[in-house]
Amino acid sequence: MQATAEILTQHGIRPSIQRTTVLRYLRGVKTHPTVDEIYQALLPENPSLSRTTVYNTLELLSENGLVLTLDFGEGFLRYDADCSPHCHFRCSCCGHVFDIMTAPPDCSAMLPKGFKLKGVQLSLSGTCAACSKTRYV
Amino acid sequence: MQATAEILTQHGIRPSIQRTTVLRYLRGVKTHPTVDEIYQALLPENPSLSRTTVYNTLELLSENGLVLTLDFGEGFLRYDADCSPHCHFRCSCCGHVFDIMTAPPDCSAMLPKGFKLKGVQLSLSGTCAACSKTRYV
DNA sequence: CTCTTTATTTGTAACGATTACAAATATATA
DNA sequence: TATATATTTGTAATCGTTACAAATAAAGAG
Numbered sequence: 521m522q523a524t525a526e527i528l529t530q531h532g533i534r535p536s537i538q539r540t541t542v543l544r545y546l547r548g549v550k551t552h553p554t555v556d557e558i559y560q561a562l563l564p565e566n567p568s569l570s571r572t573t574v575y576n577t578l579e580l581l582s583e584n585g586l587v588l589t590l591d592f593g594e595g596f597l598r599y600d601a602d603c604s605p606h607c608h609f610r611c612s613c614c615g616h617v618f619d620i621m622t623a624p625p626d627c628s629a630m631l632p633k634g635f636k637l638k639g640v641q642l643s644l645s646g647t648c649a650a651c652s653k654t655r656y657v
Numbered sequence: 658m659q660a661t662a663e664i665l666t667q668h669g670i671r672p673s674i675q676r677t678t679v680l681r682y683l684r685g686v687k688t689h690p691t692v693d694e695i696y697q698a699l700l701p702e703n704p705s706l707s708r709t710t711v712y713n714t715l716e717l718l719s720e721n722g723l724v725l726t727l728d729f730g731e732g733f734l735r736y737d738a739d740c741s742p743h744c745h746f747r748c749s750c751c752g753h754v755f756d757i758m759t760a761p762p763d764c765s766a767m768l769p770k771g772f773k774l775k776g777v778q779l780s781l782s783g784t785c786a787a788c789s790k791t792r793y794v
Numbered sequence: 795c796t797c798t799t800t801a802t803t804t805g806t807a808a809c810g811a812t813t814a815c816a817a818a819t820a821t822a823t824a
Numbered sequence: 825t826a827t828a829t830a831t832t833t834g835t836a837a838t839c840g841t842t843a844c845a846a847a848t849a850a851a852g853a854g
Contacts, residue, residue: 671801673803675802706803707804709806710804713803732811
């Protein structure tokens with residue numbers, strides 16, 4: 521696993537402690553955390569960390585393609601350091617977000633003439649295996 | 658085109674003036690309007706209309722599958738009365754949302770065992786034809 | 795028709811995620 | 825060491841949405 525600070529440097533981002541900490545945390549986690557979850561997780565070890573810095577950092581990382589911004593219509597955003605092409609499944613019962621490690625389909629043929637495709641986001645929803653077992657949900 | 662009030666009745670929803678007005682407006686428009694756009698559009702003809710009623714009505718319509726709630730990560734929701742299976746393309750340059758009248762792919766095979774698929778939302782982004790013509794955007 | 799109950803609408807206040815902003819701090823450059 | 829630039833911090837503001845209770849409208853019983 522490549523050092524986090526190194527990745528930042530390679531993308532022309534100065535690897536401050538805050539930026540490195542946020543990216544390292546995100547790379548070590550599979551839960552697609554929210555801003556607040558990230559902030560709360562890092563606070564104990566970084567008592568001077570500001571919520572604004574987390575916001576700023578995530579925007580910077582997202583702009584530079586180091587992080588994926590996920591929107592499941594929950595009213596807040598989630599972040600994912602795994603930028604490989606994959607999809608997400610959100611269980612409408614327990615709210616958990618699962619990675620689906622299949623690349624989203626090639627959609628370039630769908631577009632009208634002259635349109636240029638940049639991003640494809642395939643969001644699936646339904647009930648996960650655990651919740652499906654529980655009846656009447 | 659089926660009468661709007663009739664559609665509501667068929668879904669067990671009492672066709673109040675407000676509900677009928679909101680749904681009729683949404684069915685006559687191809688712009689995926691926001692709550693505020695709907696509210697502002699209807700206000701002149703319905704001066705007593707409340708923003709809360711628009712919110713309530715859209716939630717009710719959405720629950721009953723009469724309306725699609727769209728989230729493009731703009732910080733607010735958009736609504737679409739066309740519930741046929743199709744995708745959306747949002748131009749990151751001009752912000753316009755285009756209908757792509759192709760059904761989203763069948764994704765049931767992507768899911769792990771025991772998962773039940775309910776909804777598939779395929780959101781495309783990039784630059785539309787008009788914005789692509791303009792250089793340096 | 796009234797009376798009573800229920801459903802719907804309305805407006806205001808609260809909420810919560812995000813953003814704006816300016817002061818404080820850290821880092822780089824001369 | 826001095827100066828300029830970048831980054832962080834904390835507070836206040838913004839804005840879409842939701843909660844809530846009063847007001848109004850509609851439905852049902854007698």
